[in-house]
Structures are given as C-alpha cells and as structure tokens.
Amino acid sequence: MTAPSLLAALAPRRIVVFRALQLGDMLCAVPALRALRDAAPDAHIALIGLPWAHAFVDRYADLVDELIVFPGAVGFPEQAESDDGLPAFFSQMRARRFDLAIQLHGSGGVAxxxxxxxxxxxxAGFLQPDEAHRHGCFIDWPDELPEPERYLALTSALGAPATDRRLSFPLTARDHDEFAELRAKHGIEVQRLVLIHPGAQLPSRRWPAERFAAVADGLAAAGWQIAITGTAAEAPLTCAVLGAMSAPALHLAGATSLGGLAALVAQAQLVVCNDTGISHIAAAMATASVVVASGSDTRRWAPLDHARHRVLADYPPCRPCMFRDCPYGHPCAMNISVEHVAETARDQLAQVAGAHPGTPGALHVCIDSPSFEELHHAT
Known part of the structure; x- marks a missing residue:
C-alpha cells in the first residue's frame, strides 16, 4: 500500500511559501503555486516575499492569500544583507503556527x-548535493530541469501534481483600460507593433543599446511600428536606444504599470528583449519573442516553448555568469550579432497570424485596426 503524501497526511490549513525574489522568478513559480492551491483548496497560503510582491499577491489572489514581507538576511542579495530583522521576524512566524513551510527560494543551504x-x-524544500538530510519532504535540487519544472518537482513530491504547467499573468479590467488609454494617446497599431525592451536588472545581462537600436531600425524599415519599453528608472537606457535609432519610435519607458505593460505585450506581435522579466511575461501572454540571453543559464531560464520564443545565446567558458558587471569584455553579449537577432525577429514575425507591416519607416500608417472592444473580447 502506498504511503500517503505529506500533504495528505498533514491536511494543512496554514501553509507558508518562502520565495523572496523578483518578477521573472515569481512568474516561474506560478505553476507550482497553482498545483499547491489545487491540492489544498481550503488552506490559507501565505507568501514570504519582497515588498514589491504585494502586487503579485493581488494579481494572483486565487493562488496566494497573503504576503509576509521578508526583512532580508545575509546570503540573500535581493535586499540589503542584514540579519537585524530576523529575530522579530522568526518570533512572528512561530506565533502563526503554520502547518507546512515550503522552501521555493532556491537550491537549499541557507534558505x-x-x-x-x-x-x-x-x-519541504530542496537539498544541495553536499547537504545533510532534513526532516520533512526534501528532494535533491533538480539542476537539469527548467526553472518552472524544478518547483513542480517539489510540489509533486508533496502530493500536489501539476495540473497546468503553463505560465500565466491574469489581466484585470484596469490593465485593459490602461492599454486603451496608451493606444489612444500614442497611436499604437497592434497589427504591426514590435516591442523593444533593452533593460535587465544586471548590466551583465544586457545586450548593447546600440544593437537594439540597429535591430529596431531594420524592423521599422520593413514597416513595423517600434515601441521601446522599460521602467522609469531605465529611461537613460531606453533613451540611448531611441537616440541611436534613425527611424522614429514610440518611447513608452515609465508609461505603464506592470499590468499595463503585460496588456501591451499581449497585443504586440513580437517582443525583442534580454533574458529578464518581460520574457516571462511574453511567455505567459503567448506573444512571440526573441530573447538575447547574456550570462544567464539558458537551460534553466529559457521559455519552454522554443518555437514561439527564440533564445539566442553564446557560451564562453565563464557562463553562467555570476557577475553584476562583466570583467571579461562581455563576450556572451558581443558574440550575438545584430544580423542574427534581426533575422530571427523577421522569421518570428513571418509566422505570427494577423501581423501586418505597414509603410517602411513610418511610425503611424493608420491601417485598419480592430476596436479596443474587439481586442478586449479577444483576450
């Protein structure tokens, strides 16, 4: 007779999940959170995460009930590395008397x-290769699997098998309204819209701005409407792309919320970007993409649909990269040519149903577009 899973044996009413990471990392955990919710539909599920994740919990309210802000700790570089807040934090957590704590943060060790x-x-959690056995449901870190599949391996071991392996990013009415306003203000023409997103959290993960500009110019010359996206903090970088271009483009850095950006991605024909959060949004929105992956572990982070999302990467001996700024001349980025990215982008656009370029080099051509109501209905 098969022994019951930990979830079945515990029948937990209070679950806490530790994953104090950024947007792309959190999106990759959505299938595991979905599996956990399906297996424990009546449990209160709390997320220990970064302060920004209030927005994540609001958006995924069907999966997570509460955010508990992680105060930071030595060994966790996503925040200031200090243990000063831990004693009070641990005291508060122990008082909550959780039935099950799940470590979805990483490979084990300090987590x-x-x-x-x-x-x-x-x-429950993962064990590094040299880590001693721990009581509970701990599995060896599945280093060979893509990021979303790693966390599904743990939830499956817990007794929560995957019900849907896809990433998702649910759009709200506010997101749709924000896109409608953006479209009206900037004259966005969705049938020929290509997003260029040059930002990434680490400089070592960024393809050069002038190369993004060259790709954008080539696509504009073929009749595609170019929009450059990014956060307000990335405006110097997005302006560098715009300044290096000869063709006109929409400059939308800082013009959207995260939800508005996702709604924009959902309507675009193609996203050209670095290996960063927007690549996971494109995967969740099923929007075609070309991802220039500099430094990152592509086996781990590349989208699972290799046809819809083309990842371009070079593999010098220093990859995967552990540096914020590359000390070696950035070969993983410099060895990805403008011609390679541009050709891949053209191939992707040729396969997108409903994509229609307009007049070469024109920012606005006023081609017939469906109404926002039709677009809203389609999504």
Whole structure:
C-alpha cells in the first residue's frame, strides 16, 4: 500500500511559501503555486516575499492569500544583507503556527536554515548535493530541469501534481483600460507593433543599446511600428536606444504599470528583449519573442516553448555568469550579432497570424485596426 503524501497526511490549513525574489522568478513559480492551491483548496497560503510582491499577491489572489514581507538576511542579495530583522521576524512566524513551510527560494543551504526557524509542523524544500538530510519532504535540487519544472518537482513530491504547467499573468479590467488609454494617446497599431525592451536588472545581462537600436531600425524599415519599453528608472537606457535609432519610435519607458505593460505585450506581435522579466511575461501572454540571453543559464531560464520564443545565446567558458558587471569584455553579449537577432525577429514575425507591416519607416500608417472592444473580447 502506498504511503500517503505529506500533504495528505498533514491536511494543512496554514501553509507558508518562502520565495523572496523578483518578477521573472515569481512568474516561474506560478505553476507550482497553482498545483499547491489545487491540492489544498481550503488552506490559507501565505507568501514570504519582497515588498514589491504585494502586487503579485493581488494579481494572483486565487493562488496566494497573503504576503509576509521578508526583512532580508545575509546570503540573500535581493535586499540589503542584514540579519537585524530576523529575530522579530522568526518570533512572528512561530506565533502563526503554520502547518507546512515550503522552501521555493532556491537550491537549499541557507534558505533551508531560514525555513526551519519558521517553526512550522512540517517543512519541504530542496537539498544541495553536499547537504545533510532534513526532516520533512526534501528532494535533491533538480539542476537539469527548467526553472518552472524544478518547483513542480517539489510540489509533486508533496502530493500536489501539476495540473497546468503553463505560465500565466491574469489581466484585470484596469490593465485593459490602461492599454486603451496608451493606444489612444500614442497611436499604437497592434497589427504591426514590435516591442523593444533593452533593460535587465544586471548590466551583465544586457545586450548593447546600440544593437537594439540597429535591430529596431531594420524592423521599422520593413514597416513595423517600434515601441521601446522599460521602467522609469531605465529611461537613460531606453533613451540611448531611441537616440541611436534613425527611424522614429514610440518611447513608452515609465508609461505603464506592470499590468499595463503585460496588456501591451499581449497585443504586440513580437517582443525583442534580454533574458529578464518581460520574457516571462511574453511567455505567459503567448506573444512571440526573441530573447538575447547574456550570462544567464539558458537551460534553466529559457521559455519552454522554443518555437514561439527564440533564445539566442553564446557560451564562453565563464557562463553562467555570476557577475553584476562583466570583467571579461562581455563576450556572451558581443558574440550575438545584430544580423542574427534581426533575422530571427523577421522569421518570428513571418509566422505570427494577423501581423501586418505597414509603410517602411513610418511610425503611424493608420491601417485598419480592430476596436479596443474587439481586442478586449479577444483576450
């Protein structure tokens, strides 16, 4: 007779998940959170995450009930590395008497040490190769799997098998309204819209701005409407792309919320970007993309649909990269040519149903477009 899973044995009413990471990382955990919710539909599921994740919990309210802000700790570089807030944090967590604490943050080690301080009845997570056995449901870190599949391996071991392996990013009425306003203000023509997103959190993950500009110019010359996207903080970078272009383009850096950006991605014909959060949004929106992956572990982070999302990468000996700024001349980025990216972008656009370029070099050509109501209905 098969032994019951940990979830079945515990029947947990209070679950806490530790994953204090940025947007792209959180999107990759959505299938695992979905599987957990399906297996424990009545449980209260709390996320220990970064302060920005209030927006994540609001958007995924069907999967997560609460955000508990992680105060930061030594060994967790996503915030200031200080243990000063941990004693009060651990005291508060132990008082919550969670039935199950799940470590979805990473491969184990220091993250597991933190997990055990939460005082839950049972723990689950990953073990590094040299890490001693821990009580609970811990599996070896599945280094060979893509990022979303790693966390599904753990939820499956817990007794929560995958019900849907796809990424998702649910759009709200506010997101749709924001896109409608953006479209009206900037004259966005969705049938020929291509987004150029040159930003990434780390400089070592960025393809050069002038190369993005050259690709954008080539696509504009073929009749595609170019929009440059990014956060307000990335305006110097997006302006560098715009300034290096000879063709006109829409400059939308800082013009959208995260939800508005996702709605924009959903309507675009193609996204050209670095290996960063927007590549995961494109995967969630099923929008074709060309991803220049500099430094990152493409086996881990590349979208699973290799036809819809083309990842271009070079593999010098220093990859995967552990640096914020490359000390070696950035060969993984410099060895990806403008011609390669441009050709791949053209190939992707040729396969998108409903994509129609307009007059070469024109920012606005006023081709017949469906109404926003039709677009809203289609999404």
């Amino acid at each position: 597991n040490e933190l997990l055990q301080q939460l005082g839950a009845r049972a723990n």
